[in-house]
Amino acid sequence: MKDGILRxxxxxxxxxxxxxxxxxxxxxxxxxxxxxxxxxxxxxLVIESDAKMVLNWISNKFVRLWGWWTILVEIDKLVSKIAKVHFNYVSRQTNVLADYLVKDDMRRKSIFRAWC
Structure with a gap:
């Protein structure tokens, strides 16, 4: 944690x-x-993603597909627990680390998590 920011x-x-x-x-x-x-x-909490459609489905309950309903309800519950959550679109080209982690997922057998 640096300057009151959790990464x-x-x-x-x-x-x-x-x-x-x-x-x-x-x-x-x-x-x-x-x-x-x-x-x-x-x-x-600020969540950045390069998936515009996913961010749209999270933000707008009226355009959600039924196939994603279960996970979206889980996300809704977490959003209400946290209260202050902001979802921002960021292109993948501007986030090299995210791009690397997506590609690394293919080889990973369990989840890797870290924060500071």
Whole structure:
């Protein structure tokens, strides 16, 4: 933690349900890490993603697909627990570390999580 900012990185194997599901899982893990690190109420959580459609489904309940309903309800519960969560679109080209972790997931057998 530096200057009151918690930074977290993680990567892990995908369950074979596609890139969108993997993005939902990553967002869910980020929120769980934020709660586990005891940051709720201390600072807002900012989640950056290059998946515009996923961010749209999280933000707008009226455009959600039924196939994603279960994980979106889990994300909604975490959002309500944290209260101050901001979702920002960031292109993959501007985040080299995220791009590397996505590619590294293919070889990873268990989830890697770290924060500082």
């Amino acid at each position: 977290a990185i993680f990567s892990g194997p995908c369950e074979g349900l596609g890139a969108k599901y993997a993005e939902f899982q990553a967002i869910k893990v980020a929120m769980e890490l934020f709660i586990e690190a005891d940051w709720v109420g201390k600072s807002p």
